[in-house]
Amino acid sequence: MIARTTRGARLPLVATALAAALVLGACSGPDGASDLRRDVAEETTTEEEPAPPAASSQPATCEDPVASYEPEGSLPGPDDLPSGSTMAEIRERGSLVVGVSADTLLMGSRNPLSGEIEGFDIAVLHEVARAIFGDPDRLQFRVITSGQRLDVLESGEVDVVARAFTMTCERWETIAFSSEYYHAGQKVLVTRDSTVERIEDLEGQRVCAPEGTTTLERLGEFPGIEAVPAQTHTACLVLFQQAQVEAITGDDTILAGFAAQDPYAKVVGEAISDEPYGLGIGADNVDLVRFVNGVLEEMRDDGTWTDLYERWLGVLGPAPEPPNAVYGRPS
Amino acid sequence: MTQTAAPPVPASAPDPGPAGARRIVPAAATPARTSRRARLRASMARTPGRMRIALAVSVLAAIAFGLLGFQAASVQARALTAAEHDTSQLVDIQEARNTLVVADAIATNAFLVGGLEPTAQRERFDEAVLAATTLLTELAGRNAADSPELATAQAGLSDYVRLVEQARANNRQGFPVGSAYLDQASTTLRDETLPALDGLVVANADRVATDFAGVRNALWILAAGLLALAVLVLVQVWLARRTHRVLNVGLVAASAVVLVIGIGGAVVLGQASSTANAVRAGPYAATLASSQAYSLANDAKSMESFTLIKRGSGQAYEEEFVASVTEAGERLDTAAAEGVIGDESSRALDEWVAQHELIRELDDGGDWDGAVALAIGDDADSPNAAFDAFSAQVRDDIAQSTTQTQDRLSSAQGLSAVSAWLLLLAGGAAALLAWRGMSARLEEYR
Numbered sequence: 001m002i003a004r005t006t007r008g009a010r011l012p013l014v015a016t017a018l019a020a021a022l023v024l025g026a027c028s029g030p031d032g033a034s035d036l037r038r039d040v041a042e043e044t045t046t047e048e049e050p051a052p053p054a055a056s057s058q059p060a061t062c063e064d065p066v067a068s069y070e071p072e073g074s075l076p077g078p079d080d081l082p083s084g085s086t087m088a089e090i091r092e093r094g095s096l097v098v099g100v101s102a103d104t105l106l107m108g109s110r111n112p113l114s115g116e117i118e119g120f121d122i123a124v125l126h127e128v129a130r131a132i133f134g135d136p137d138r139l140q141f142r143v144i145t146s147g148q149r150l151d152v153l154e155s156g157e158v159d160v161v162a163r164a165f166t167m168t169c170e171r172w173e174t175i176a177f178s179s180e181y182y183h184a185g186q187k188v189l190v191t192r193d194s195t196v197e198r199i200e201d202l203e204g205q206r207v208c209a210p211e212g213t214t215t216l217e218r219l220g221e222f223p224g225i226e227a228v229p230a231q232t233h234t235a236c237l238v239l240f241q242q243a244q245v246e247a248i249t250g251d252d253t254i255l256a257g258f259a260a261q262d263p264y265a266k267v268v269g270e271a272i273s274d275e276p277y278g279l280g281i282g283a284d285n286v287d288l289v290r291f292v293n294g295v296l297e298e299m300r301d302d303g304t305w306t307d308l309y310e311r312w313l314g315v316l317g318p319a320p321e322p323p324n325a326v327y328g329r330p331s
Numbered sequence: 332m333t334q335t336a337a338p339p340v341p342a343s344a345p346d347p348g349p350a351g352a353r354r355i356v357p358a359a360a361t362p363a364r365t366s367r368r369a370r371l372r373a374s375m376a377r378t379p380g381r382m383r384i385a386l387a388v389s390v391l392a393a394i395a396f397g398l399l400g401f402q403a404a405s406v407q408a409r410a411l412t413a414a415e416h417d418t419s420q421l422v423d424i425q426e427a428r429n430t431l432v433v434a435d436a437i438a439t440n441a442f443l444v445g446g447l448e449p450t451a452q453r454e455r456f457d458e459a460v461l462a463a464t465t466l467l468t469e470l471a472g473r474n475a476a477d478s479p480e481l482a483t484a485q486a487g488l489s490d491y492v493r494l495v496e497q498a499r500a501n502n503r504q505g506f507p508v509g510s511a512y513l514d515q516a517s518t519t520l521r522d523e524t525l526p527a528l529d530g531l532v533v534a535n536a537d538r539v540a541t542d543f544a545g546v547r548n549a550l551w552i553l554a555a556g557l558l559a560l561a562v563l564v565l566v567q568v569w570l571a572r573r574t575h576r577v578l579n580v581g582l583v584a585a586s587a588v589v590l591v592i593g594i595g596g597a598v599v600l601g602q603a604s605s606t607a608n609a610v611r612a613g614p615y616a617a618t619l620a621s622s623q624a625y626s627l628a629n630d631a632k633s634m635e636s637f638t639l640i641k642r643g644s645g646q647a648y649e650e651e652f653v654a655s656v657t658e659a660g661e662r663l664d665t666a667a668a669e670g671v672i673g674d675e676s677s678r679a680l681d682e683w684v685a686q687h688e689l690i691r692e693l694d695d696g697g698d699w700d701g702a703v704a705l706a707i708g709d710d711a712d713s714p715n716a717a718f719d720a721f722s723a724q725v726r727d728d729i730a731q732s733t734t735q736t737q738d739r740l741s742s743a744q745g746l747s748a749v750s751a752w753l754l755l756l757a758g759g760a761a762a763l764l765a766w767r768g769m770s771a772r773l774e775e776y777r
Contacts, residue, residue, distance in 0.1 A: 032536025035611065036619055037662065095697050101508070110509040140697040234511040241508075243455065261506040292441035 105257030185271020397758010487523030581768015
């Protein structure tokens with residue numbers, strides 16, 4: 001009897017233990033990440049730091065960076081563009097694809113009220129569109145950063161880049177430029193009460209310049225200055241207003257746009273460099289370069305250039321003479 | 332042993348039956364017989380002392396059973412409560428995160444339109460930010476362990492709001508620097524606040540996983556408690572040999588109580604554990620799948636706006652869009668294949684993505700204005716309406732599966748909590764019964 005009781009009592013005990021072991025064994029997913037179905041490794045992503053632009057290494061061997069291809073004969077009208085030419089292709093497509101800035105006040109910026117992109121660079125592009133289509137509005141904008149200017153031309157994504165684009169020998173190696181359509185110079189923007197008069201006075205201070213620009217390269221020539229790169233010029237203005245940098249350096253046109261947005265900022269000093277602006281065009285499209293140079297030629301001659309200058313850059317003072325076109329680049 | 336073993340002495344004498352269990356020492360028995368007898372006689376003399384020890388052992392065993400059972404069930408009940416709280420914390424963190432991404436998408440869209448922000452949009456933005464702030468504060472109060480990360484998220488959020496205001500102020504004056512402020516605002520949100528919240532989602536998922544493990548591990552404690560039953564039975568066997576009485580009513584009753592309540596408790600706790608497993612594989616998995624898919628879709632939605640704002644340079648954003656919606660779709664499809672959610676949300680997602688492709692077609696074809704008009708429109712067949720339909724569906728799924736998770740965990744918790752007291756009570760009762768049973772025997776030696 002007792003023995004039976006004992007055995008009888010043990011059986012359920014064993015059964016319970018077994019049942020418990022079964023339930024215990026039926027577990028899965030030891031941690032939250034597996035419940036979330038996530039790989040732990042995916043959390044760690046590395047961000048690629050953009051390489052700092054290398055300083056131009058061969059200015060000595062460079063021929064004239066402002067020399068472009070000479071226009072051939074008189075400018076053809078929109079209806080008799082040479083067949084097979086790049087211009088005819090663009091006309092066929094229906095719009096001129098252009099790489100521009102949307103946040104550089106005066107040169108190329110989106111008007112928050114109308115939503116339109118406008119400025120001196122944009123106005124020049126409208127003239128090119130007018131010459132190809134007879135309609136200045138046949139533009140398809142691609143908003144790009146300074147650092148993207150060469151890439152979009154090399155890949156053929158855009159026809160023309162008009163984005164405060166300084167003509168340099170180094171850039172001529174991979175793309176082509178129109179003749180010079182604006183002459184800018186690098187200056188410095190500081191706070192209204194700053195005693196800084198020229199870039200040398202900024203020794204030991206933080207100065208912002210956009211990535212992938214000649215401005216940033218030139219800043220490297222002043223070793224005492226801490227260069228702070230930003231993605232765009234406007235991002236520099238944000239850093240300036242947040243007191244994360246003491247000054248911004250850039251082309252006088254761009255800085256004038258900043259001063260217009262911030263009454264506590266002023267542009268100082270003489271230009272420390274010559275920044276000849278050209279329209280960037282793909283290296284293969286020499287016919288388009290010649291055509292655009294013809295358009296610019298007309299703009300200089302018929303006063304359009306001066307009108308546009310006064311409209312967009314009048315804050316800089318009375319319109320100077322348009323820069324002279326230099327030709328003679330062998331194609 | 333049987334009741335026919337009349338003499339009290341030969342407890343270890345050779346068994347009468349061949350099936351006897353104690354035939355281990357017969358060979359050694361003959362030469363050692365004399366000394367053994369002497370020892371047994373001596374032990375006989377000490378029986379009351381031994382019985383006192385046996386009394387103590389059985390009472391302690393019963394108490395240990397009660398305490399371990401109580402412990403097991405309350406550990407489980409606590410783990411279930413914790414799982415309930417931690418899942419709700421997790422869902423609310425996801426909700427806060429989604430609300431912020433929605434707010435950012437609204438702000439971004441407002442800039443896309445240009446000009447003054449429509450009042451309705453501004454109100455939606457303010458509502459979203461307010462909701463997120465309130466939620467983050469509530470969350471910090473609910474679980475102190477999350478507070479440091481939530482503080483980081485809050486700090487990022489206040490930076491974000493400040494930058495958006497600056498963007499607005501500049502926009503109001505027609506300054507393009509406004510969009511750079513908006514850019515920085517989004518970056519702050521994405522670099523500071525969202526990663527902090529994402530980290531918390533994982534931390535809470537870990538916590539829930541630990542809670543589920545606790546629900547299961549409680550069974551081991553109960554198993555340990557059931558060892559008390561073995562002790563009670565052994566004492567009875569020993570007592571029966573000592574006292575010629577087959578059954579000690581007190582001890583038998585104590586054993587019965589331990590056995591019945593112990594097994595009952597094991598069944599209840601085992602069921603709670605399998606409920607937890609079912610919840611984890613069912614509604615909890617559904618909640619995670621839906622809320623993560625919703626998060627991803629919201630990310631994608633603001634990527635759509637950024638793609639348009641970048642106006643032709645937004646390829647990287649479009650790639651992120653595709654990556655996000657693909658992952659969202661995979662999560663929903665997997666969950667639907669496992670049968671934990673329906674396929675409505677997955678289909679709604681596909682419909683929205685199809686609408687998004689129309690926007691991309693327009694933009695890639697050069698009609699940026701048309702693409703923007705389509706992206707910001709809110710007609711019944713617009714992409715926004717498709718996204719709203721998806722949102723409503725997936726939020727519904729989340730609400731439903733969260734309620735199920737909470738309800739099932741909560742009812743399992745209720746049973747565990749009641750079992751805890753029953754087990755404790757049973758241990759007390761068994762101790763009392765064992766004590767009475769044993770002291771009745773002890774009386775006989777007085």
